[in-house]
Amino acid sequence: MIGRLNHVAIAVPNLEAGVARYRDTLGAQVSAPQALPEHGVTVVFVTLPNTKIELLEALGEGSPIGKFLERNPEGGIHHICYEVSDIRAARDTLSATGLRVLGDGEPKIGAHGNPVLFLHPKDMNGTLVELEEVAAA
C-alpha cells in the first residue's frame, strides 16, 4: 500500500528566511510560495534529487501549525508524507485496523493538487503522517 516518501514537512516561523536558507545557503531549488487557506498554511517545496522538503508557514487565525510553532519557536519537523495509489482504499484499510484519520476522514486537495489525508500521530509512533494519492505510487 505505502509508496514513496513524497516529502518531509518542516514548520518554520518565517518562510522567507526558510527559503533563503535552502535556496541561498544550501543551493537547492525552491518553488514559489503557495497559500493554502483550506489548510491554514503557506508552503514552498524544496526539490532534492530523491524527495522534497515542504516548508510550512502559518496562514491566518487558528492555523493547524500555530500551536506547533508556539511549542517549537525555531520550527521543527511537522509531518512526513507517503504516497499511496488509492487514498480512499488506503483510508478504509487503515481505519479497519483502528488507525485514526484526522478530520472528517474525507481527503482534501493538497499542495500538489492531489487528495491528501492525515493519520493521528498517536497511532504512528508520535509522527504526523500525511498520505497523498499519486497516480504512479
Ligand code: CO
Ligand atoms: Co505535506
